[in-house]
Amino acid sequence: MRIIALLKDIVDLDELRFDSSTRKPITEGVKHVISELDKRALEAAIRLKEKHGGEVLALSLGGPETKTVMLEALAMGADAAYIVDDEGLRGLDAYGTSKVLAAAIDKIGDYGLILCGEMSLDSLSAQVGLRVAELLGLPMVSYARELELVDDKRLRAVRDLEDVDEVVEVELPAVVSVVREINEPRIPTLMSIMRAKRKPTTMWDASAIGVDPDALKAERAVEILDVEAPLVERKRKIIEGETVEEKVERLVKALIDEGVLGV
Amino acid sequence: MSVLIYSEEPGLRLELLGKGRELADAMDSKLAALQIGNGNPEELIKYGADLVYVAEHPLLEEWSLEPYRSVLLRAVEEASPSVILIGATKRGKELAASLAASLGVGLLTECISLKLEDEKLIAERLTYGGSAIARVASLKKPHIATVPPRVFKRPEPAERTGEVLKLEVEPEKPKAEVVERRGKVREEVGLEEAEVIVAAGRGFKKQEDLKLLEELAEILGAKIGCTRPIAADYGWMKEWIGISGHKVRPKLYIAVGISGTVHHAAGIRDCGIIVAINSDENANIFNLADYGIVGDLYEVLPALTKALKERLKK
Numbered sequence: 041m042r043i044i045a046l047l048k049d050i051v052d053l054d055e056l057r058f059d060s061s062t063r064k065p066i067t068e069g070v071k072h073v074i075s076e077l078d079k080r081a082l083e084a085a086i087r088l089k090e091k092h093g094g095e096v097l098a099l100s101l102g103g104p105e106t107k108t109v110m111l112e113a114l115a116m117g118a119d120a121a122y123i124v125d126d127e128g129l130r131g132l133d134a135y136g137t138s139k140v141l142a143a144a145i146d147k148i149g150d151y152g153l154i155l156c157g158e159m160s161l162d163s164l165s166a167q168v169g170l171r172v173a174e175l176l177g178l179p180m181v182s183y184a185r186e187l188e189l190v191d192d193k194r195l196r197a198v199r200d201l202e203d204v205d206e207v208v209e210v211e212l213p214a215v216v217s218v219v220r221e222i223n224e225p226r227i228p229t230l231m232s233i234m235r236a237k238r239k240p241t242t243m244w245d246a247s248a249i250g251v252d253p254d255a256l257k258a259e260r261a262v263e264i265l266d267v268e269a270p271l272v273e274r275k276r277k278i279i280e281g282e283t284v285e286e287k288v289e290r291l292v293k294a295l296i297d298e299g300v301l302g303v
Numbered sequence: 304m305s306v307l308i309y310s311e312e313p314g315l316r317l318e319l320l321g322k323g324r325e326l327a328d329a330m331d332s333k334l335a336a337l338q339i340g341n342g343n344p345e346e347l348i349k350y351g352a353d354l355v356y357v358a359e360h361p362l363l364e365e366w367s368l369e370p371y372r373s374v375l376l377r378a379v380e381e382a383s384p385s386v387i388l389i390g391a392t393k394r395g396k397e398l399a400a401s402l403a404a405s406l407g408v409g410l411l412t413e414c415i416s417l418k419l420e421d422e423k424l425i426a427e428r429l430t431y432g433g434s435a436i437a438r439v440a441s442l443k444k445p446h447i448a449t450v451p452p453r454v455f456k457r458p459e460p461a462e463r464t465g466e467v468l469k470l471e472v473e474p475e476k477p478k479a480e481v482v483e484r485r486g487k488v489r490e491e492v493g494l495e496e497a498e499v500i501v502a503a504g505r506g507f508k509k510q511e512d513l514k515l516l517e518e519l520a521e522i523l524g525a526k527i528g529c530t531r532p533i534a535a536d537y538g539w540m541k542e543w544i545g546i547s548g549h550k551v552r553p554k555l556y557i558a559v560g561i562s563g564t565v566h567h568a569a570g571i572r573d574c575g576i577i578v579a580i581n582s583d584e585n586a587n588i589f590n591l592a593d594y595g596i597v598g599d600l601y602e603v604l605p606a607l608t609k610a611l612k613e614r615l616k617k
């Protein structure tokens with residue numbers, strides 16, 4: 041079976057810093073990575089392939105860095121990468137992104153399963169999977185923590201909801217979003233990184249998948265007005281001391297001075 | 304024109320009514336609530352609804368995306384809302400995304416503020432993993448937004464009048480078949496209300512070691528919290544703190560063996576004083592803390608508990 045994993049290229053959130061006066065994010069120069077949850081979607085796809093055969097294709101609507109970022113997906117075990125990148129498609133909202141991804145999925149064709157993350161970890165918008173499912177007319181299984189193929193036409197998943205674990209079965213093809221607990225993504229070996237460079241990567245612009253950037257822009261449903269880090273000043277004092285006892289004594293004193301110990 | 308609200312969570316439903324009332328008044332329009340299955344529509348009116356649509360059908364007895372979405376679409380047809388507010392539970396979030404996709408409009412997820420401006424719905428929501436706040440605008444009607452629990456205040460109930468309407472529905476059949484539902488034990492831990500919280504991360508090697516934290520908690524009269532892996536991977540606790548868990552605001556938060564990822568940070572931003580205990584001097588938690596002790600929690604915790612015992616004379 042052909043499995044498509046939807047992978048978003050995002051800035052490394054652990055490296056992202058904010059300008060101390062404007063509190064705006066400084067994205068320039070920050071490393072790009074695959075959104076960690078999407079890596080888990082890819083890992084789930086690779087495990088299904090290892091068990092049942094087939095192929096895993098990684099698909100991303102990205103930017104100039106995406107080709108490099110997707111090398112990791114290929115090194116993890118994806119068989120091929122598809123990257124949609126077009127000047128006119130940058131900065132689309134979830135509505136537009138989903139339309140582009142659905143068009144690319146259509147172009148790839150012959151898929152049995154589409155896997156994605158519960159949400160992308162930068163925007164936290166949690167909707168692209170459901171939108172793609174709706175556009176392609178496919179069933180959606182959200183929040184999967186376990187996945188298994190019953191046969192090549194049917195998938196069983198455990199949905200992780202707040203109050204229940206819901207075991208569901210669904211006819212394929214379907215779209216499935218995963219939660220963090222589904223697996224630990226593998227770390228590629230040096231060998232697999234070397235091999236990844238020889239795996240095929242297909243680059244598509246808007247016209248290659250038949251979408252019109254101007255139309256998508258005109259249909260834009262959500263606009264980001266601004267982004268700012270909240271103002272929180274922390275003292276960031278490391279308590280020094282010769283011994284552990286000395287350190288905790290100083291901490292207790294500091295906490296009493298702060299008035300948070302109720303004494 | 305109206306505002307329409309829906310959540311399957313009774314408490315959240317009332318919070319949505321509070322915000323919904325405010326938005327409806329700003330537009331001089333009605334506030335409608337959708338109730339699926341049984342419940343008390345009169346209560347929703349007391350809390351601010353002008354109109355309650357009640358939908359009942361055997362297909363709606365258990366949650367499934369497609370039947371619920373089709374009922375919500377019916378309510379949208381009836382109420383023709385310009386704003387739809389949905390509770391941001393996991394079910395609410397999938398429902399909202401699917402509804403937005405069917406209607407071909409935008410969706411603002413997990414909003415922490417909402418207002419109307421020139422026919423647009425403007426919201427604040429977390430972005431960049433929770434490290435920043437984005438101001439976003441929904442440009443197309445109906446505007447749809449999801450709202451997490453405890454963001455908006457529950458309004459005061461009042462003696463009001465309103466209409467209860469039965470919604471005739473023929474829900475769409477679910478596409479997935481539910482084979483089994485395994486209930487989970489949920490704990491009401493009261494983390495949001497706690498004055499002092501001590502929290503565990505993966506620095507703890509075994510579940511038994513949490514005893515060290517419990518002893519500290521007892522001296523401080525603190526509630527115990529943790530990071531997501533402690534709960535979701537190890538199952539040592541049920542509830543965690545962070546972007547996908549509880550957002551806490553105690554006056555004192557002590558993070559023990561916690562690295563301080565953006566996901567955890569998003570849940571502790573509003574704390575008074577933050578203390579971090581971590582053996583790695585480069586751990587990011589020290590950037591998020593007021594006071595830090597670099598050290599092994601297995602040494603620091605017993606010493607801290609002892610020192611506090613002496614000071615607080617317990």
Ligand SMILES: Cc1cc2nc3c(=O)[nH]c(=O)nc-3n(C[C@H](O)[C@H](O)[C@H](O)COP(=O)(O)OP(=O)(O)OC[C@H]3O[C@@H](n4cnc5c(N)ncnc54)[C@H](O)[C@@H]3O)c2cc1C
Pocket residue numbers: 076077220503504505506507529530531532533543544545546547548549559560561562563564566567570580581582583586598599600601
């Ligand atoms: C979609 C999504 C949502 C998430 N939501 C949340 C969330 O809401 N809340 C959350 O917490 N996480 C969340 N996470 C997980 C998050 O990314 C991190 O995995 C998690 O916060 C790390 O937890 P930790 O600090 O306990 O573990 P680690 O990152 O493994 O840190 C352990 C720390 O313990 C220290 N340590 C080790 N031994 C000792 C010792 N003997 N003494 C003292 N210190 C020691 C280490 O130096 C290290 O800093 C989410 C992830 C995803 C993908």
Ligand SMILES: Nc1ncnc2c1ncn2[C@@H]1O[C@H](COP(=O)(O)O)[C@@H](O)[C@H]1O
Pocket residue numbers: 046047048049075077078081099100101102134137141155156157158159160161163164165166167168169
């Ligand atoms: N630009 C993109 N390219 C590929 N997949 C994406 C993209 N944006 C979102 N996704 C997928 O959709 C999921 C949900 O994203 P979101 O709705 O942005 O939170 C992500 O976890 C990805 O799997």
